Amino acid sequence: MPDLAPPHGATILVVDDDADIRDLIVGQLQQENYRLLGAANLAELRRYLKEEPIDLIVLDLNLPDGDGLSLCRELRADGSDVQIIMVTARGSAIDRVLGLELGADDYLTKPFEPRELLVRIRNLLRRGRHDPAPRTATMRYAQFGPWRLDLQQRRLIAPDDRLVMLSSAEFRLLNRFLEEPNVVLARETLLPERRATAAFDRSIDLQVSRLRQKLAAIPGGDELILTVRGEGYVLASGVAYS
The missing domain is CATH 3.40.50.2300 (Response regulator)
Incomplete structure (x- = not known):
């Protein structure tokens, strides 16, 4: 063509x-x-x-x-x-x-x-x-709660150094939470490319649920992402980069 x-x-x-x-x-x-x-x-x-x-x-x-x-x-x-x-x-x-x-x-x-x-x-x-320049240019890890996120390899690292792989969608979603910790993020903010239909798109909730399941695999990870009824989701943790 x-x-x-x-x-x-x-x-x-x-x-x-x-x-x-x-x-x-x-x-x-x-x-x-x-x-x-x-x-x-x-x-x-x-x-x-x-x-x-x-x-x-x-x-x-x-x-x-x-x-x-x-x-x-x-x-x-x-x-x-x-x-x-x-x-x-x-x-x-x-x-x-x-x-x-x-x-x-x-x-x-x-x-x-x-x-x-x-x-x-x-x-x-x-x-x-x-999109801003990726943090991976100067930083390798993001520490939040009991987890570390390897920003280059796109995988979670438990305190005992056990690795948990993330899908592309899970990594993007978690990265979005890490950009604004302790801030309630509306569903359309988490996935801005689907802003027009986010209020009705249940796949967003499924993605959050799957990410939560992986974070809950170790003690202290089950309360990292909280639901704020009627508003969205929040990463209830500080974030430190190294």
Whole structure:
């Protein structure tokens, strides 16, 4: 597919084996000054990633030559930080959590409102432009409660040096809590890219629940993340970096 917008905008790759859906999404995004590319399968997606600087992928999960979930896992394992919005007919909360844990930045269920996709793309691209420099550039560990978080290896370290691995979604969520300890964070603040639907998105609560279960594996970890009814969640601990 030829470029459909000037190259100075963000480059978005739309991956869907249904040409009508793919062209519909591309058509909806044309007015936003993005550089738009389209792919019908994983092979084309991989080719574009080798040849083009892609900022964001709108990724359908069911593709003729593989599963988008596996592709997402592969990209994160290779260290890719390209932003990914999964688009699929699989609508259960468990499916959404699985997609986010494998490294997706957001998740949309078909059918969806075109405006909602546009808002989520804007939020993700804005977040990517304005995120502060990562703390890992100068700091390795964040100590909170009985845990240490290895900011480079993205894993929890217990007092006895036992390691607990975190999914990409769990690490992002915990990192967000660590940025503002002892502050009540609304659900839309925890996941700003889904601000428009956070009030109704139960997958956020599932992610918090799974993170809590890992933190509760040692004494003193079960009361680190508290629920503030009607307001959100809070990390009830100080944080020290080293």
